[in-house]
Amino acid sequence: MATSNPTPTEHRELLRLCTAGSVDDGKSTLIGRLLHDTDGVPDDQRGELGGPGSEPDWARLTDGLKAEREQGITIDVAYRHLGTSRRRFLIADAPGHEQYTRNMVTGASDADLALVLVDARHGLKPQGRRHLLLSALLQVPTILVAINKMDLVDHDPRVFARIRDEVAAFAARLGLEAPACVPLAARSGENVVHRSPRLAWHDGPTLLEHLESAPVGRRPTGAPWRFPVQGVQRDEAGGRQVMGSSRSGCVHVGDEVLALPSGRRSRVRAIETVNGATPQARPDEPLRLRLADELDLGRGELLVHPEEAPALTRDLEAHLVWFDQEPLKRGHPYLLKTPQLVERVESVELLDGVAVETASIVGIDGLAQNDIGRVRLRTHGPVFLDSYFENRRFGSFLLVDPVTHATAAAGLVSLSPEADAERSDDLQERFESFLHGLQADGLLASDAATTDWPERFLALGRELVTRRA
Amino acid sequence: MSTTPLIDRPFVLPITGSRPTTEPATVSRSHLDALEAEAIFLFREVVAEFERPVLLYSVGKDSSVLLRLAKKAFAPGRLPFPLLHVDTGFKHPEMLAFRDRIARSEGVELIVHRNEEAIASGVNPWESGCGACCAQLKTKALLDALTEGRFDAAFGGARRDEEKSRAKERVLSFRDRHGRWEPRNQRPELWSVFNTRIHPGESVRAFPLSNWTEADVWEYVDREDIPVAPLYFAARRPVVELDGRLLPATGAPPDHELPVLERRTRFRSLGCGPCTGVVESGASSLAELRAELQASRSSERAGRLIDHENDDAMERKKRDGYF
Numbered sequence: 116m117a118t119s120n121p122t123p124t125e126h127r128e129l130l131r132l133c134t135a136g137s138v139d140d141g142k143s144t145l146i147g148r149l150l151h152d153t154d155g156v157p158d159d160q161r162g163e164l165g166g167p168g169s170e171p172d173w174a175r176l177t178d179g180l181k182a183e184r185e186q187g188i189t190i191d192v193a194y195r196h197l198g199t200s201r202r203r204f205l206i207a208d209a210p211g212h213e214q215y216t217r218n219m220v221t222g223a224s225d226a227d228l229a230l231v232l233v234d235a236r237h238g239l240k241p242q243g244r245r246h247l248l249l250s251a252l253l254q255v256p257t258i259l260v261a262i263n264k265m266d267l268v269d270h271d272p273r274v275f276a277r278i279r280d281e282v283a284a285f286a287a288r289l290g291l292e293a294p295a296c297v298p299l300a301a302r303s304g305e306n307v308v309h310r311s312p313r314l315a316w317h318d319g320p321t322l323l324e325h326l327e328s329a330p331v332g333r334r335p336t337g338a339p340w341r342f343p344v345q346g347v348q349r350d351e352a353g354g355r356q357v358m359g360s361s362r363s364g365c366v367h368v369g370d371e372v373l374a375l376p377s378g379r380r381s382r383v384r385a386i387e388t389v390n391g392a393t394p395q396a397r398p399d400e401p402l403r404l405r406l407a408d409e410l411d412l413g414r415g416e417l418l419v420h421p422e423e424a425p426a427l428t429r430d431l432e433a434h435l436v437w438f439d440q441e442p443l444k445r446g447h448p449y450l451l452k453t454p455q456l457v458e459r460v461e462s463v464e465l466l467d468g469v470a471v472e473t474a475s476i477v478g479i480d481g482l483a484q485n486d487i488g489r490v491r492l493r494t495h496g497p498v499f500l501d502s503y504f505e506n507r508r509f510g511s512f513l514l515v516d517p518v519t520h521a522t523a524a525a526g527l528v529s530l531s532p533e534a535d536a537e538r539s540d541d542l543q544e545r546f547e548s549f550l551h552g553l554q555a556d557g558l559l560a561s562d563a564a565t566t567d568w569p570e571r572f573l574a575l576g577r578e579l580v581t582r583r584a
Numbered sequence: 585m586s587t588t589p590l591i592d593r594p595f596v597l598p599i600t601g602s603r604p605t606t607e608p609a610t611v612s613r614s615h616l617d618a619l620e621a622e623a624i625f626l627f628r629e630v631v632a633e634f635e636r637p638v639l640l641y642s643v644g645k646d647s648s649v650l651l652r653l654a655k656k657a658f659a660p661g662r663l664p665f666p667l668l669h670v671d672t673g674f675k676h677p678e679m680l681a682f683r684d685r686i687a688r689s690e691g692v693e694l695i696v697h698r699n700e701e702a703i704a705s706g707v708n709p710w711e712s713g714c715g716a717c718c719a720q721l722k723t724k725a726l727l728d729a730l731t732e733g734r735f736d737a738a739f740g741g742a743r744r745d746e747e748k749s750r751a752k753e754r755v756l757s758f759r760d761r762h763g764r765w766e767p768r769n770q771r772p773e774l775w776s777v778f779n780t781r782i783h784p785g786e787s788v789r790a791f792p793l794s795n796w797t798e799a800d801v802w803e804y805v806d807r808e809d810i811p812v813a814p815l816y817f818a819a820r821r822p823v824v825e826l827d828g829r830l831l832p833a834t835g836a837p838p839d840h841e842l843p844v845l846e847r848r849t850r851f852r853s854l855g856c857g858p859c860t861g862v863v864e865s866g867a868s869s870l871a872e873l874r875a876e877l878q879a880s881r882s883s884e885r886a887g888r889l890i891d892h893e894n895d896d897a898m899e900r901k902k903r904d905g906y907f
């Protein structure tokens with residue numbers, strides 16, 4: 116049980132969680148209650164709870180911007196902090212109305228846990244199904260369903276069981292394991308932080324116990340090493356150090372390294388974290404790598420292990436979540452920004468759409484704000500990405516409007532058909548088939564002798580890098 | 585969504601091939617390491633994607649942590665950008681001494697900018713009120729300094745938990761040609777992939793400490809042994825009592841007849857003398873300070889009068905371009 120006045124021990128993990136729910140399910144009340152019961156609410160904001168005696172308006176704690184308070188809606192994702200003696204929490208609180216999909220996707224993108232709120236009186240409504248679908252689509256590792264307002268259904272275990280089964284059935288239909296459910300009453304704080312006698316029939320953990328035990332930083336099993344170069348620095352001795360953080364996978368001193376798109380190879384001679392040297396490093400640690408060969412590497416290159424190179428492709432299949440108020444414009448020269456580089460998009464072919472309310476795949480003839488569509492993208496130059504569903508940390512991109520600079524959409528790579536066909540081990544063979552592709556598109560002289568292709572490709576790669584610098 | 589009736593089948597997760605089971609992270613990572621990594625990644629990304637970055641150094645604890653993170657991001661190299669301090673003329677003298685000492689010891693380029701015109705014309709918080717005074721001595725001064733230096737990215741120590749209107753602030757906050765913040769210009773932030781494209785004259789404010797709390801900042805100061813301004817620690821200081829608040833005597837209106845008291849006090853956050861209260865405290869060491877912080881839960885900005893003028897002072901200040 117969390118002590119109410121936590122004295123922070125040194126080693127506490129940071130769990131990122133996202134919450135969303137339809138209006139009036141009690142999300143703000145739940146977060147306000149969580150903050151309050153774990154002493155996360157500063158004294159000078161306690162006055163916000165509506166003076167003594169009156170029913171505390173927990174929601175008031177979490178609504179921020181003036182414009183929103185006036186219209187009574189929360190427009191954007193708000194971030195809350197919460198700490199107990201065991202864990203630090205970062206809550207991405209997405210509003211529950213029609214600006215829903217893009218804020219929910221933003222909140223879920225980096226989340227370790229998604230908290231789905233359901234009103235016990237109404238069971239799993241379309242909003243709740245939408246929230247489960249988006250958490251699954253964004254591959255949030257842990258999904259937890261909070262069945263709230265149990266006090267309004269006499270804390271009846273049968274109501275809880277029925278909703279839990281509804282959730283399990285819907286999850287199965289999505290191809291998702293059944294998420295854990297927890298019965299609670301946010302307003303009275305039952306089963307949020309403290310247990311409640313009226314919910315004693317539920318022997319599972321309280322909400323906070325779930326949050327304190329959910330795994331943090333789960334990695335796809337055997338995720339390949341992906342290291343986008345952020346920059347290169349010279350040390351005092353003039354040696355080059357490659358700066359960046361691994362998006363996925365681990366790197367060890369002595370590992371063989373392949374740089375894409377340049378195709379050059381080397382070996383890791385030393386790894387420096389910001390807290391000293393290390394023989395190996397895991398994802399998301401800021402590093403400085405020293406390579407055996409002084410490679411002329413720059414931003415825009417990707418370092419991988421040679422045997423785990425991602426597909427070399429200009430055709431991507433992806434789910435786009437449309438963010439911009441401007442809908443998708445055919446033929447507009449969008450830019451695709453991955454963790455590694457920026458590439459021009461030549462065409463966007465609409466395949467089908469995801470109707471989030473009915474959790475079905477439908478035909479679509481356009482993409483507007485908050486829509487999700489499956490598309491085939493063709494890029495000008497090569498793009499290196501995994502499937503989002505195999506490697507959540509290196510399978511996504513932003514679509515940027517080159518004129519307004521707005522972020523038009525967020526993309527999740529499902530698979531690239533060309534990639535599957537090319538999944539042969541021999542890089543040279545794939546290298547040549549890719550060049551044939553460029554030749555077929557007239558980007559490369561068809562009479563080019565095959566022997567000098569690596570150099571020719573190097574020039575193309577360098578031009579790609581300089582155009583972006 | 586404009587749909588066509590051609591297709592209608594249930595949506596199933598596009599998991600191709602064997603379902604990717606997940607494995608727990610190999611070694612559990614402390615929250616400070618996670619927050620440090622996120623901040624350092626942002627420093628490197630902004631320096632790579634913008635032409636002329638600058639670090640807004642306000643001498644406070646957040647700026648001290650920001651400076652240490654920046655040094656770690658680019659060590660062993662030199663800091664690839666200068667520090668900018670906006671001096672309002674009402675800063676506590678000890679703050680300025682500490683500022684200069686740090687700039688020398690850290691070997692960084694320090695630019696100090698003051699709105700000399702406004703200071704010369706006698707703008708002060710007692711007559712014009714904190715809000716109007718800030719507009720001149722902080723907001724205008726900052727915007728002028730950023731224009732003069734042609735800076736297109738300014739690192740700041742603002743944190744989302746400092747104050748409610750900041751809970752929605754982005755890590756990269758976009759400002760128009762006049763330095764103003766508009767909600768609709770802010771971009772979604774996913775996967776630490778940042779769309780950094782701006783039109784000429786536009787700029788960004790980058791907040792590496794967005795996800796840090798006050799307790800995280802002090803825990804990091806403790807772990808990394810970061811020097812902070814001595815005003816944070818309790819000492820016997822001349823103070824006056826004004827509207828139920830204790831102010832440093834240097835912050836009292838010039839012609840005041842208030843009795844000057846001697847109290848063992850410390851600053852919870854560093855602002856200008858007249859607008860930043862002090863708290864009675866016995867915390868003269870970092871450990872005592874952290875314990876006191878843990879016990880008292882009034883948010884640090886409560887000590888700053890500007891936030892109390894009305895709820896949305898911070899939001900209005902932000903729209904005008906200050907932080």
Ligand SMILES: Nc1nc2c(ncn2[C@@H]2O[C@H](COP(=O)(O)OP(=O)(O)O)[C@@H](O)[C@H]2O)c(=O)[nH]1
Nearest residue numbers: 137138139140141142143144174264300301302
């Ligand atoms: N009876 C009861 N009412 C609740 C509970 N949780 C929230 N509410 C009420 O439901 C209404 C909507 O709550 P709010 O948190 O604003 O919902 P949100 O729109 O999802 O943020 C408010 O009147 C709350 O007091 C609960 O557990 N039991």
